[in-house]
Amino acid sequence: MDQEVLELPQTARPGPAKEPGRTALARARSRRQWELGFETALEWLIRLCGISAILFVFGIFAFVLREGASFLFSSKFSLTQFLFSIEWYPTSMSNVRYGVLALIVGTGSVTILAMVIAVPFGLGAAIFLSEFCGGRLKETLKIVIELLAAIPSVVWGFIGISVMNPVIQTVFRVPVGLNVMNGATLLALMSVPIMVSIGEDALKAVPDSYREAALAMGATRWQTITRVLLPAAKNGLLAAVLLGVGRAVGETMAVLMATGHAVKIPHSVFDPVRTLTATIAAELGEASVGSSHYQVLFIIGILLFSITFVVNLSADLIVKGVRKG
Amino acid sequence: MFTETPFGKYKRRSELLARCVLGGMVAAMIIPLFLIVGYLVKEAWPLLSLNFLFTNPTGGMRHGGIWSALLGTLYLVTLSLLIAAPIGVMAAVYLNEYARDSWLTRVINLAVVNLAGVPSIVHALFGLGAFVLFAGMGRSILAASLTLAIMTMPVIIASTKEALSAVPLSFREACWNVGASRWQTIRGIVLPNSISGILTGVILQVSRTAGETAPIMFTGAVFFKKIEAGNPLAYSIWDQCMALSMHLFTITTQVTDAPHALPFATAVVLLATVLVVNTISIALRMYLRSRKRW
Amino acid sequence: MDTPFCDDVQIRVKDLRIAFGNKEVLHGITFDVPKHEIFAIIGPAQSGKSSLLRCLNRTLEFVADARATGLVEIDGEDVRKVRSVYELRRKVGMVAPLPVGLPLSIYDNVAFAPRSAGLHDRQELDTLVQHCLEQAALWDEVKDRLDSLGTKLSGGQQQRLTIARALSHQPSILCLDEFSIAIDPVTTMRIEDVLKELRKEMTIILVTNLVQQARRLAQRTMFLWNGEIVEQGPSEKIFSEHPTSQKTYDYVHGIFG
Numbered sequence: 001m002d003q004e005v006l007e008l009p010q011t012a013r014p015g016p017a018k019e020p021g022r023t024a025l026a027r028a029r030s031r032r033q034w035e036l037g038f039e040t041a042l043e044w045l046i047r048l049c050g051i052s053a054i055l056f057v058f059g060i061f062a063f064v065l066r067e068g069a070s071f072l073f074s075s076k077f078s079l080t081q082f083l084f085s086i087e088w089y090p091t092s093m094s095n096v097r098y099g100v101l102a103l104i105v106g107t108g109s110v111t112i113l114a115m116v117i118a119v120p121f122g123l124g125a126a127i128f129l130s131e132f133c134g135g136r137l138k139e140t141l142k143i144v145i146e147l148l149a150a151i152p153s154v155v156w157g158f159i160g161i162s163v164m165n166p167v168i169q170t171v172f173r174v175p176v177g178l179n180v181m182n183g184a185t186l187l188a189l190m191s192v193p194i195m196v197s198i199g200e201d202a203l204k205a206v207p208d209s210y211r212e213a214a215l216a217m218g219a220t221r222w223q224t225i226t227r228v229l230l231p232a233a234k235n236g237l238l239a240a241v242l243l244g245v246g247r248a249v250g251e252t253m254a255v256l257m258a259t260g261h262a263v264k265i266p267h268s269v270f271d272p273v274r275t276l277t278a279t280i281a282a283e284l285g286e287a288s289v290g291s292s293h294y295q296v297l298f299i300i301g302i303l304l305f306s307i308t309f310v311v312n313l314s315a316d317l318i319v320k321g322v323r324k325g
Numbered sequence: 326m327f328t329e330t331p332f333g334k335y336k337r338r339s340e341l342l343a344r345c346v347l348g349g350m351v352a353a354m355i356i357p358l359f360l361i362v363g364y365l366v367k368e369a370w371p372l373l374s375l376n377f378l379f380t381n382p383t384g385g386m387r388h389g390g391i392w393s394a395l396l397g398t399l400y401l402v403t404l405s406l407l408i409a410a411p412i413g414v415m416a417a418v419y420l421n422e423y424a425r426d427s428w429l430t431r432v433i434n435l436a437v438v439n440l441a442g443v444p445s446i447v448h449a450l451f452g453l454g455a456f457v458l459f460a461g462m463g464r465s466i467l468a469a470s471l472t473l474a475i476m477t478m479p480v481i482i483a484s485t486k487e488a489l490s491a492v493p494l495s496f497r498e499a500c501w502n503v504g505a506s507r508w509q510t511i512r513g514i515v516l517p518n519s520i521s522g523i524l525t526g527v528i529l530q531v532s533r534t535a536g537e538t539a540p541i542m543f544t545g546a547v548f549f550k551k552i553e554a555g556n557p558l559a560y561s562i563w564d565q566c567m568a569l570s571m572h573l574f575t576i577t578t579q580v581t582d583a584p585h586a587l588p589f590a591t592a593v594v595l596l597a598t599v600l601v602v603n604t605i606s607i608a609l610r611m612y613l614r615s616r617k618r619w
Numbered sequence: 620m621d622t623p624f625c626d627d628v629q630i631r632v633k634d635l636r637i638a639f640g641n642k643e644v645l646h647g648i649t650f651d652v653p654k655h656e657i658f659a660i661i662g663p664a665q666s667g668k669s670s671l672l673r674c675l676n677r678t679l680e681f682v683a684d685a686r687a688t689g690l691v692e693i694d695g696e697d698v699r700k701v702r703s704v705y706e707l708r709r710k711v712g713m714v715a716p717l718p719v720g721l722p723l724s725i726y727d728n729v730a731f732a733p734r735s736a737g738l739h740d741r742q743e744l745d746t747l748v749q750h751c752l753e754q755a756a757l758w759d760e761v762k763d764r765l766d767s768l769g770t771k772l773s774g775g776q777q778q779r780l781t782i783a784r785a786l787s788h789q790p791s792i793l794c795l796d797e798f799s800i801a802i803d804p805v806t807t808m809r810i811e812d813v814l815k816e817l818r819k820e821m822t823i824i825l826v827t828n829l830v831q832q833a834r835r836l837a838q839r840t841m842f843l844w845n846g847e848i849v850e851q852g853p854s855e856k857i858f859s860e861h862p863t864s865q866k867t868y869d870y871v872h873g874i875f876g
Contacts, residue, residue, distance in 0.1 A: 152536025250444025
């Protein structure tokens with residue numbers, strides 16, 4: 001079928017004397033059948049692996065949905081009560097209520113505060129690396145930031161408990177150090193690396209001609225950055241922030257350990273909260289398989305999956321928009 | 326000949342100010358980090374020793390070492406990467422070398438990107454629903470490793486694709502022009518020249534797998550399990566296991582009145598493992614960049 | 620100009636149309652290429668000359684939104700209906716505009732194609748590699764360093780290496796797509812001498828922007844402009860004072876293009 005013995009081209013009259021190579025190639029063994037079959041099988045295996053990626057995304061959604069489905073679609077479950085009630089009493093004997101609003105606010109408050117801290121530092125670092133830094137220093141800083149990103153979230157949680165907790169208690173003179181502030185600081189430190197890396201890429205992508213034009217007009221470095229580069233890179237920078245948000249929303253262990261255990265809407269940054277992720281982690285072990293509590297935790301999982309899906313999709317589309325535009 | 330104008334002076338000062346402010350922001354992130362790590366090592370110091378690594382925890386985990394957790398993490402990392410790396414690399418080869426630009430390819434690429442952003446607790450739920458319950462594996466090293474594999478696969482696909490695209494298209498065209506098949510081109514030119522980038526990406530996932538807690542909490546990791554100290558084959562894939570990340574969580578939150586240095590020592594071991602593996606990957610990347618063949 | 624060795628038609632193209640997305644670049648062209656001739660295709664940039672060549676060895680299929688309709692026959696066989704597309708690509712050698720040295724040793728560069736076809740005997744490969752490098756006028760320069768990387772050669776050497784690679788699978792047709800744009804004049808002259816020698820064994824299709832190069836080398840020439848054939852025929856006519864079309868005269872004499 002495919003690779004066959006090479007045949008001599010037909011000529012109307014005998015050509016010049018055959019060179020040595022010609023007969024050798026003509027005599028070459030055709031590639032054995034098993035080699036051809038192996039190659040076809042391999043190509044099919046490779047194709048299958050490619051398709052598997054979609055299967056896994058749908059698989060995740062499907063299996064998580066499956067566990068929570070029967071309760072989700074039953075009459076006892078009310079979507080409005082679920083999303084908009086702050087009353088979370090899954091283990092109550094008499095009056096079971098599944099309102100996750102407090103948890104959503106918990107996730108939201110920690111994420112927003114984290115972004116308030118992380119975005120200036122992250123973008124500032126990205127600008128510093130891209131515009132004010134060269135050679136060795138830049139390489140070193142990039143490596144340090146990469147290592148910062150590698151720190152596991154349980155270690156961050158431990159830092160939250162053993163280091164941040166006493167620090168917050170002393171510095172801000174509050175009785176409890178496991179709160180929104182603690183969690184937000186940790187999340188900020190965890191999301192900064194990804195913001196710096198993507199932000200720096202976005203700034204690097206702005207052509208040098210922009211910088212040269214601004215300098216030729218007499219602008220200072222800072223004016224060049226604020227008035228020319230940041231607007232030009234705004235899509236990439238926005239995507240960087242979105243990815244940081246996605247990371248923060250999905251974080252589990254650090255917030256589980258560092259934000260306390262109060263399912264309440266916080267009134268200050270020094271109040272303890274519970275996030276959606278921490279709730280699942282904390283309560284899944286106790287809920288018996290198949291019970292409604294168990295199923296509600298899976299429904300929270302679906303909620304989380306949807307939120308991060310939307311955030312990542314937006315970031316991805318914005319980046320694609322940059323490439324086209 | 327050129328004297329500095331007042332505006333020139335202003336420009337210089339403004340740039341210096343910007344540089345200091347921004348540099349200060351970078352320092353404000355990095356210096357506390359070094360301080361924290363230093364503090365952790367200092368507090369962990371009394372307990373850090375080789376003995377700590379190779380003895381089992383005793384006395385309700387208040388004494389002894391972390392051997393069972395260390396071994397468990399080793400099993401989980403090895404098994405999950407043995408599953409994720411071949412499938413991930415082949416999927417990336419398909420996406421970069423075979424797939425035509427069609428709606429299907431775009432959906433797959435989108436799926437890969439979104440899979441990478443799924444929160445780790447959702448991976449835990451998936452592992453619980455799919456492997457522990459549906460596939461009937463129960464809580465086991467196997468189920469936990471499969472969950473971790475699904476978690477790392479998208480990142481391996483993305484980094485492999487990047488390594489493959491670094492090989493210029495002109496090489497592939499030159500191969501096609503002489504009658505080589507796609508696979509012959511991949512095997513002869515593309516893979517040998519991207520294997521280093523692929524390896525770097527896979528090594529990075531080693532440290533990520535070692536550090537994750539949520540995906541294994543409900544799929545195979547336990548608070549405590551007694552195994553034979555010093556035996557590298559102590560676990561079977563149907564067992565539940567202890568894991569370094571889980572152990573740190575347990576000791577910090579569940580074990581009261583543990584000696585002060587114990588959680589610090591566990592944290593330092595985990596942190597050191599992660600940082601060493603990542604440094605190896607970074608060093609490999611830098612070495613390979615200096616050895617470019619075109 | 621020599622007379623052709625024989626009159627058989629090797630390549631027959633009928634009503635070939637090529638489009639990229641919605642834009643058609645070749646509007647239905649028809650021509651024949653006889654055996655053992657150097658056939659030149661001249662014309663300004665973007666007239667579809669490269670795409671035409673890529674149709675001959677079916678590498679146009681690798682371009683994302685390219686579509687080709689019409690008939691292309693090589694040795695009487697429709698290229699779309701051949702038994703093996705790899706065999707077809709080995710029958711048609713292709714030299715691209717930019718020199719490409721594969722990141723393998725020089726020896727492996729030339730041995731790549733025969734190995735893909737199933738030839739693994741070391742001695743036969745040695746002979747074949749030496750022969751192809753000699754034919755490409757590169758042997759003397761590299762015979763002592765066959766193990767060094769092909770990517771480290773100069774541009775002119777890499778282009779000759781590409782020719783050696785193209786010859787290594789014994790094509791009966793050799794296509795050169797503006798081979799001289801990225802190399803120096805001395806190497807260009809050497810390669811032109813090589814082509815004159817190779818003509819004895821194979822048909823050569825030369826796409827070039829350099830009108831003088833076509834005049835030096837080709838027995839027949841075709842002038843493509845805006846996706847259509849303006850004129851084709853014996854080179855003496857095309858480059859003479861009285862070609863069939865005024866446009867041809869203008870282009871050849873540099874009045875436009």
